Amino acid sequence: MICRVRICVIVLCILLRIGIPGVPVFAQVPTHSRDPEDVTRPWITVVVPATEEDDTRSEVLAGVIADNLELTLRLIGDYVVRPRPTARTAPTDPETAARYAEVEQLDYVVFGNVAERSDGTTLFMLSVYSREEGTVTLEREATAETVFDTFDVADALAADVLGAFTGQRIAYGRIDLVNVAEVPGEYVVYLDGEVAGSNLATLERVLVGNRRVEIVALEGPGAGLTA
Secondary structure (H helix, E strand, O other): OOOOOOOEEEEOOOOOOHHHHOOOOOOOOOOOOOOOHOOOOOOOEOOOOOOOOOOOOHHHHHHHHHHHHHHHHHOOOOOOOOOOOOOOOOOOOOOHHHHHHHOOOOOOOEEEEEEOOOOOOOOEEEEEEEEOOOEEEEEEEHHHHHHHHHHHHHHHHHHHHHHHHHHOOOOEEEEOOOOOOOOOOEEEEOOOOEEEEEOOOOEEEEEOOOOOEEEEEEEOOOOOOEO
């Protein structure tokens, strides 16, 4: 038997429904066919921001930013998020973004770079290329002064770019998961139908809006049940 209940341990106002305005009117129809439900939605891809060679920390930050942008776009639902390019084909500037958008028939390409500077700060830059406009239509940058605030700065930059791009208020909250009955056992947490992790006590950087949280017990008396 499957049991579904509402998770009521939300720290931020996650259940606040944020109005979603219409998607951009432009959605190019490429020469190759799209699924019927995708014809009216713009195609977009998020490129992992470029970093200096052998800069492991910046590579990690770049991956976090790309994951955050991509997940948020999927949750918004107004765009078709296309697969990321390979390292060999990844755009790093407006010219390569234009070529990649044309080849892949994309409406938008998000790209940028992350760089650790000699003074210890970290510079983040993100740009959005529009195939309709034929140019970069949005650019943002931010600087993390110390290693301790890099992730917060990266999140804020992603929210700023997506907010300006989509015209929506982008904010992130946290969901605390409390085992009220104190029943031991392994479990998997799903957020909006996607696996978020196992045995989690907290979901961080959750897009504010209507979210669905499911917890599936893997063992014990509740094994197989979904809450």
